[in-house]
Each structure stands twice: as C-alpha cells, then as structure tokens.
Amino acid sequence: MPHQIRPNILKLFSDIKLARGDLISRSAKNLYWNIDHLLNRTEVEIISLICVRMEEPSGAKIDKRLELKVDTNVIEKGLGASEVKGNTHFLHLTDSSKSGSLLINSLV
Known part of the structure; x- marks a missing residue:
C-alpha cells in the first residue's frame, strides 16, 4: 500500500x-x-521533507554538517547514505519551529 x-x-x-x-x-x-x-x-x-538539488555531489558534506548541529538527531547511522560509510540521510530535526529554508541557508 x-x-x-x-x-x-x-x-x-x-x-x-x-x-x-x-x-x-x-x-x-x-x-x-x-x-x-x-x-x-x-x-x-x-512530517516534512527537505530536498536540495545541487549541481555537484555534496550530500556527504551536508550530512556531516547536519549531524553536528545541536538541533538534529541521527535516527540510525548509515541509514540512507550508501556513498559514505556511517553517514546518514535521515535525521530528526528537534526544533520543529525552524523552517527548512533557514536550515538550508545555514548549510550553504
């Protein structure tokens, strides 16, 4: 289903x-x-998704920066990120009042 x-x-x-x-x-x-x-x-x-399209592959860098932020939690190491061992593409944003655009702007 x-x-x-x-x-x-x-x-x-x-x-x-x-x-x-x-x-x-x-x-x-x-x-x-x-x-x-x-x-x-x-x-x-x-609850929500944040998708970012970039010309160059930079998912690993973004993932690492997100993992280090105090308002994100790793759901499970390695989940969804096969290109970098131990990295993840699935994170929980603990501060739900923060908008996706603010989060993205803090990464670029």
Missing part, C-alpha cells in the same frame, strides 16, 4: 518539472532503498 504522502509528492514533482508523464508504475514497486521500505510502512509518519 503506497504511503499517504505519495499523491502530494507526485503532484509536486510534476509541478516543478522534476518528472513528467505518468509517475505511477504499472508493476509493483521493488523495495530496494531504505526510503522505499520506510514509505511502504503505514506506521511511519513523515
């Missing part, structure tokens, strides 16, 4: 021209990435 966030993500991707056409697969999704497994669980609650 697809996660309830899926329709909103599909619309957003289409609106910002990140993808086009029918984004819903004709066959069942092969669960491969960590996010696939999380989104396949209805008991997982995703």
Whole structure:
C-alpha cells in the first residue's frame, strides 16, 4: 500500500518539472532503498521533507554538517547514505519551529 504522502509528492514533482508523464508504475514497486521500505510502512509518519538539488555531489558534506548541529538527531547511522560509510540521510530535526529554508541557508 503506497504511503499517504505519495499523491502530494507526485503532484509536486510534476509541478516543478522534476518528472513528467505518468509517475505511477504499472508493476509493483521493488523495495530496494531504505526510503522505499520506510514509505511502504503505514506506521511511519513523515512530517516534512527537505530536498536540495545541487549541481555537484555534496550530500556527504551536508550530512556531516547536519549531524553536528545541536538541533538534529541521527535516527540510525548509515541509514540512507550508501556513498559514505556511517553517514546518514535521515535525521530528526528537534526544533520543529525552524523552517527548512533557514536550515538550508545555514548549510550553504
């Protein structure tokens, strides 16, 4: 069963021209990435997502800087970041009043 966030993500991707056409697969999704497994669980609650598109790969640097911030917690070391051993792409932001744009601006 697809996660309830899926329709909103599909619309957003289409609106910002990140993808086009029918984004819903004709066959069942092969669960491969960590996010696939999380989104396949209805008991997982995703409150918000922050996505950053950059021209050069810099995810590892951003992840490390986020991990060191006092208002973020690592959910599980290595979760979602196969390119850097022990790094993570899934963090919990403890200060929910902080907006995503403030967080992103503090990293660039």
